[in-house]
Each structure stands twice: as C-alpha cells, then as structure tokens.
Amino acid sequence: MEYREARSKKLSFKGESTSSKRSADSGATKRKAKKKRHRDTEGAATGxxxxxxxxxxxxxxxxxxxxxxxxxxxxxxxxxxxxxxxxxxxxxxxxxxxxxxxxxxxxxxxxxxxxxxxxxxxxxxxxxxxxxxxxxxxxxxxxxxxxxxxxxxxxxxxxxxxxxxxxxxxxxxxxxxxxxxxxxxxxxxxxxxxxxxxxxxxxxxxxxxxxxxxxxxxxxxxxxxxxxxxxxxxxxxAELRSKRRQAASAAQDIATLSGNIAADEATQSKHFQSFQSERLRTLAKGNVSDLDSAKQAGKYSESLLDRREKTKSDRYCK
Structure with a gap:
C-alpha cells in the first residue's frame, strides 16, 4: 500500500519544465522548426x-x-x-x-x-x-x-x-x-x-x-x-546529389574567408553552431575591433574560433 502511494504516474527528470506555459512554448517551437524543415525541402530535387x-x-x-x-x-x-x-x-x-x-x-x-x-x-x-x-x-x-x-x-x-x-x-x-x-x-x-x-x-x-x-x-x-x-x-x-553538392558548397564557403569580418563571423557561426534555433549567436559588435588586430597579426581564423568558443555556439569547442 505504501508503495502505491509513493509510485509516480509519470517519470520526471531533473530540469524538466512543469508549467503549462513552458509546454506550450515548447510545442510552438517544435511546430516552427517543422515548418522550417518543410520550407527547406520544398523545391528540392526528387526522382x-x-x-x-x-x-x-x-x-x-x-x-x-x-x-x-x-x-x-x-x-x-x-x-x-x-x-x-x-x-x-x-x-x-x-x-x-x-x-x-x-x-x-x-x-x-x-x-x-x-x-x-x-x-x-x-x-x-x-x-x-x-x-x-x-x-x-x-x-x-x-x-x-x-x-x-x-x-x-x-x-x-x-x-x-x-x-x-x-x-x-x-x-x-x-x-x-x-x-x-x-x-x-x-x-x-x-x-x-x-x-x-x-x-x-x-x-x-x-x-x-x-x-x-x-x-x-x-x-x-x-x-x-x-x-x-x-x-x-x-x-x-537527385535528392542525394543535391544534398552532397550543398554540403560541398558550404564546406568551401567555410574554408574560404572573404576578409569581411561581419560576414565571415556570421557564416562560420551558422555552420558550427550547435543549438537548434533560428537565432544567430555572435559576440557584441563592439568587440569586432579585436578581429582587425588579429587579421593584421595573421591570427584571423584563430580569433574567429575564440569568439565562437566564448558564445558556446561551436559544437567542436569545449
């Protein structure tokens, strides 16, 4: 009898939200991500x-x-x-x-x-x-x-x-x-x-x-x-060929730095970011001046990696 009273009807995990508002927000986020995937697949090559x-x-x-x-x-x-x-x-x-x-x-x-x-x-x-x-x-x-x-x-x-x-x-x-x-x-x-x-x-x-x-x-x-x-x-x-070409094009864009600080940081952040949202995470624009000195010192790529590490948006950074 004591065991029945102590047993929970639903498994709960640490950090799990219990409010109905958070649940509704989570559902809206999932629906938005699903619509985005649908837009991305529209017009894709088939057959x-x-x-x-x-x-x-x-x-x-x-x-x-x-x-x-x-x-x-x-x-x-x-x-x-x-x-x-x-x-x-x-x-x-x-x-x-x-x-x-x-x-x-x-x-x-x-x-x-x-x-x-x-x-x-x-x-x-x-x-x-x-x-x-x-x-x-x-x-x-x-x-x-x-x-x-x-x-x-x-x-x-x-x-x-x-x-x-x-x-x-x-x-x-x-x-x-x-x-x-x-x-x-x-x-x-x-x-x-x-x-x-x-x-x-x-x-x-x-x-x-x-x-x-x-x-x-x-x-x-x-x-x-x-x-x-x-x-x-x-x-x-055709779909597999299209995905392979898109991946190759994206890898080429990542490997090639244009020299435009804002564009390079945004491009690399979009490719390496580990979160599943549409918001781009970069450091404040006021810190972009650090990249100018790094570019002159020949440490441009290294500085971009350091900035992604600070924002914790790179899945390959610790």
Whole structure:
C-alpha cells in the first residue's frame, strides 16, 4: 500500500519544465522548426537523374543500356531466386528489357535494379590509383566482380582486386554515359563491362521481336576497348546529389574567408553552431575591433574560433 502511494504516474527528470506555459512554448517551437524543415525541402530535387561527375556515383545507382530498339536495366536475380541460389556461388547478372524505350523516363522499380556504389579504398590519396576505383554492391550484400577470363558475377562478400572497377565518363555518348574498366590479376590488358551484342543480325534472324523483348541479355568483360556494347547509362538519386553538392558548397564557403569580418563571423557561426534555433549567436559588435588586430597579426581564423568558443555556439569547442 505504501508503495502505491509513493509510485509516480509519470517519470520526471531533473530540469524538466512543469508549467503549462513552458509546454506550450515548447510545442510552438517544435511546430516552427517543422515548418522550417518543410520550407527547406520544398523545391528540392526528387526522382532519379543521370550522373554528371564521378562524385555522383557514390550512393544508390541504377545502370541502363540502350540498343537501337530497346532499353535494358542491369539487375540481379529476383529475391526468391537469390535465396534459392544462396548455397551456391552463382549469382548471374542480366540486362532485362524495359517497356519504356526512353532512358530519361527509366527509374528502378525494385531493389534488384539498384547497386550501392562506394570508393573501393576511401583512404586512398589523389595520387593513388585506387582513388579512382569503385565497388558496386547488390541488395544481397555481394559485390560485382570480373575475372581475367571475362566472367562477370556478383557473389563476393568482400572487396578485392576482382571487385574494384574504374569508371570512365563518356559525355560525348550522352547524359550519364559511363564505361566500367577493370584489370583482374592475371589479365594483360584492361577489360570492360559489356553487354552481349544485342544488334547482331544473325541473332535478329533467329528470334522474333516478341521473343527478344522478353529474353534478358547477359553481361561479360571480354572487351578490351570501349565500343557500343560497353556504354552504360548511370542514374543516381537527385535528392542525394543535391544534398552532397550543398554540403560541398558550404564546406568551401567555410574554408574560404572573404576578409569581411561581419560576414565571415556570421557564416562560420551558422555552420558550427550547435543549438537548434533560428537565432544567430555572435559576440557584441563592439568587440569586432579585436578581429582587425588579429587579421593584421595573421591570427584571423584563430580569433574567429575564440569568439565562437566564448558564445558556446561551436559544437567542436569545449
């Protein structure tokens, strides 16, 4: 009985406000922040778009191929088929024909058509050859690989020499055009990811258009030069690409100081501030004269950091 009387109906924490006014203010702040996030996301890029640089390759990617009549998408076997083949090392990639012939309108319709692309060696420097190599991971967690005999598979659970591809942008072939080059151990020349020849006249005579549209096309890496069958068209998520570019632009703005004291302090405070409000916290304008002397002494950036530390607006300052 004593325990029931002492037990509270609601957990309370130290520093928690109990007044209804504070609760109402908190709710208004949350609604204002939600509206701000909604304004920030309005007009943002959506859907899938062609890659424009190698940086766009990092993240979810869909690969397409186009012949004279049809568009194809590179895809893994279906989820049920992949589970059935889980005990074996065979994971065949195929180019599946699409009903929509326009590459601009093609979007992935299942996880089997999406590959997660990342740099094979993220710590490689600009001078290292591995810095330009990427690995393609399927939805099953396995990586796209090719051996020196031209066999392409997707069964490796880790990244090795067989899973490190070098993408080559081909802007003259169209939007998002790219070729994937690899030199497996034991190979004497570079090899390229290729689609089986879908425009072979003999193949056209052997099967009808209806049969050709329903049958997938195999991929290989026998080719040693870039031709029609080695050109793929890569698409990435437009929203992710936009966020990456905004982050890169903001980082460049932070690294570049204009020399305008008020502008530099406001820009860095907006980037480093740790509070979640719309109010910008800087020191009083009367102390800006300290930055003039620091600028002449060559300690401009250090003084900006000291000022952010005093306002406790920098999440990296103690």
């Amino acid at each position: 899938w778009g062609f890659i424009e640089s190698l940086d766009d390759l990092e993240g979810p990617i869909a690969l397409y191929h186009k012949d004279e009549q049809l568009a194809f998408v590179l895809a893994m076997p279906s989820r049920e088929e992949s589970l059935a083949r889980a005990e074996s090392s065979e994971q065949t990639l195929l180019l599946h024909a699409l009903s929509n012939e326009s590459l601009a309108d093609c979007v992935p319709s299942s996880v089997e058509q999406v590959f997660s692309v990342r740099r094979s060696v993220p710590t490689a420097g600009p001078a290292d050859a591995e810095a330009a190599m990427y690995s393609l991971k399927s939805f099953t967690g396995t990586y796209l690989a090719a051996d020196r005999h031209g066999r392409v598979s997707c069964a490796s659970a880790a990244i090795g020499a067989l899973e490190m591809w070098t993408p080559v942008l081909l802007p003259d072939r169209g939007d998002g055009a790219v070729a994937f080059m690899i030199r497996p151990p034991g190979a004497t020349t570079d090899q390229f990811l290729s689609a089986a020849d879908t425009n072979n006249p003999a193949t056209e005579r052997e099967r009808s258009e209806a049969t050709r549209s329903s049958s997938p096309v195999h991929v290989h890496s026998h080719a040693t030069a870039i031709g029609y069958s080695q050109v793929f068209f890569a698409k990435c998520q």
